Amino acid sequence: MxxxxxxxxxxxxxxxxxxxxxxxxxxxxxxxxxxxxxxxxxxxxxxxxxxxxxxxxxxxxxxxxxxxxxxxxxxxxxxxxxCSLANMVTVKMLEEYRRRYPDAPLVVYVNSPIEVKASADYIVTSASAVSVISKLDSDTILFAPDANLAHYVAEVTKKKIVPIPPTGHCYVHLLITPYDILEAKKKYPNGVVIVHPEVPSESQKLADYVGGTSGMVRFVAKTDAKVFLVGTETGMLNRLRRDFPDKEFYPIVSKADCIGxxxxxxxxxxxxxxxxxxxxxVREEYAKRVREALERTFKLLGV
Ligand code: SF4
Structure with a gap:
């Protein structure tokens, strides 16, 4: 067959x-x-x-x-x-932080369970997190569940981003350490380092570009460089190699595979x-609230 x-x-x-x-x-x-x-x-x-x-x-x-x-x-x-990251946050955690920061909007990363998204004011991806948060009329934002992405957004927007939980992470992206980046650079000194904002913040500092997977595609398209060192899940290399056959892509960590x-x-x-x-x-009570948060987010993004 x-x-x-x-x-x-x-x-x-x-x-x-x-x-x-x-x-x-x-x-x-x-x-x-x-x-x-x-x-x-x-x-x-x-x-x-x-x-x-x-x-x-x-x-x-x-x-x-x-x-x-x-x-x-x-x-x-x-x-x-x-997604193991999605399972690191619960509605109970959100309620506790809402009590501590009653005026702060709650922005939830798409990598989260449906009931958590149903509690969100806005739902973002790694590609849209910075744009959405910079447009919000508040200097303090609650953000769940990836703490590295929260740190990245704080760096770019200069807002106070409170991560829920404080150590939420993706085990795949945590594998991409500063040591791995430096080793990859030794091997490919001309390689341009592109990493996902879920990698540790120390690794982000060593990168030429930090962004979600669609941002990576756009960055590669507009950059003259021929060699890229990629710090995210290895499947992304399939996409990049197919879209840019005249460029070379190497994983910073070749075992960065997501089991899910x-x-x-x-x-x-x-x-x-x-x-x-x-x-x-999906239970309709959740679906309705998630749709509302998504529509609110899409409206803010103008899509
Ligand atoms: S790589 Fe896998 S575990 Fe990590 S955030 Fe993506 S789906 Fe979740």
Missing amino acids: DIRKEIQSLKKKLNAVILAHNYQSYEVQSIADFVGDSLELSLESRKTDAEIIVFAGVKFMAEQAKVLNPNKKVLIPTPSAV MKKITLESIYLSLKNMVYEVS
């Missing part, structure tokens, strides 16, 4: 679309109709005419697509594809379409 052909024919027959995150494997990205970061995938899910969305990403992303498309069927090929993201495979996508599994559902 040619699994790629089977996926294409099921997609056509069922009027389905495959949306894949930048961190997916080369095989998964190459079968997808659209590859992007969380914000781009959310926007794409709103645009598509397909009746079924197969989401090649982690659970919180598929839930977000369902929130934005309540009348479409959203499938996640592997239900255990989860890599649970999505061609086989699981094929079975998902064949058996119509696993359908994503």
Whole structure:
């Protein structure tokens, strides 16, 4: 059986679309109709005419697509594809910080559980966090759950960003240490260092560019350099190498793999379409509040 052909024919027959995150494997990205970061995938899910969305990403992303498309069927090929960062924050934590900072808006990173997003004033991605927070009329912002991204936003916007919890982190990005960056630079002295804002703040200081995955794509496109050292999940190298075949990309840490993201495979996508599994559902009380926070955020961003 040619699994790629089977996926294409099921997609056509069922009027389905495959949306894949930048961190997916080369095989998964190459079968997808659209590859992007969380914000781009959310926007794409709103645009598509397909009746079924197969989401090649982690659970919180598929839930977000369902929130934005309540009348479409959203499938996640592997239900255990989860983000460990998302599970570091709870509604109880948010309530405690809201009591301590009653006037501060609560900005929640998209990498969080649905009930946490439902408590947010604004929902951001790593690509939109700086723009949204700089537009808010407050100098103190509550931010959950990634403390490194919070630190990055504080540096850029010069606002007081209170991270909830204080040590929220992504284990994949934590692997990218200053030592690894210096070692990579020894090997490729002309390499331009691009890192994700979830890497430790000491690593961010050594980078030529800090930004989310869509920001990385834009930065590479406008930079004349030919060699880039990439500090994020390794799937991103598939995207960069495909988009810029005349440039060279090397991972700063070659083992920076996200277990959750890599649970999505061609086989699981094929079975998902064949058996119509696993359908994503979101409680309406949460969906309504998340939609409101997302619309508020999109309005602020003008998208
Ligand atoms: S790379 Fe980190 S933040 Fe991204 S999905 Fe995986 S665990 Fe979550």
